Amino acid sequence: MMNKYKFRKYSPKYKLFYQRERAKLKRILPKDIKIEHIGSTAVPKLGGKEIVDILIGINKKDISKIKKILQKNNYSFPVGGNKNRLYVEKDYKYGGQTRRVHLHLVSKNSKAWKEPLKVRDQLRKNKNKVNKYAELKKKAVKISKGKGEIYKKYKKSFLDKLK
Numbered sequence: 001m002m003n004k005y006k007f008r009k010y011s012p013k014y015k016l017f018y019q020r021e022r023a024k025l026k027r028i029l030p031k032d033i034k035i036e037h038i039g040s041t042a043v044p045k046l047g048g049k050e051i052v053d054i055l056i057g058i059n060k061k062d063i064s065k066i067k068k069i070l071q072k073n074n075y076s077f078p079v080g081g082n083k084n085r086l087y088v089e090k091d092y093k094y095g096g097q098t099r100r101v102h103l104h105l106v107s108k109n110s111k112a113w114k115e116p117l118k119v120r121d122q123l124r125k126n127k128n129k130v131n132k133y134a135e136l137k138k139k140a141v142k143i144s145k146g147k148g149e150i151y152k153k154y155k156k157s158f159l160d161k162l163k
Contacts, residue, residue: 014041
């Protein structure tokens with residue numbers, strides 16, 4: 001089990017881990033999906049919880065088929081989400097550590113698809129925002145004491161401004 005509420009410095013390995021996971025997903029999921037790297041590990045120099053977040057754009061009609069494929073491939077269901085986003089995860093042993101990947105399944109070209117990409121792209125373009133967000137994330141880790149809802153709430157207003 002990994003300690004997911006610990007802030008860690010950015011590593012270029014995140015991109016490699018994403019690429020490896022993306023290749024697996026491309027092999028097992030329908031060909032018409034879209035796959036993007038989002039979250040802190042998708043922003044060089046940001047740092048965070050070392051969890052690789054992957055946004056998957058799907059056709060809503062395919063959700064039950066995709067869910068079955070992911071379950072067959074040992075992704076955890078149900079982890080969470082809402083009516084616009086199905087959220088699942090998988091842990092791996094990699095480099096002597098437990099690594100986690102989060103998949104966010106959303107309808108292609110929906111608001112739930114566009115907003116995380118906009119946040120990622122804004123952070124990639126602005127070093128000052130990256131630095132501010134890194135400091136905010138460090139504080140969120142300390143304040144939340146492992147409680148996900150507190151962690152998310154602490155970061156929410158900053159992220160909402162980037163959408």
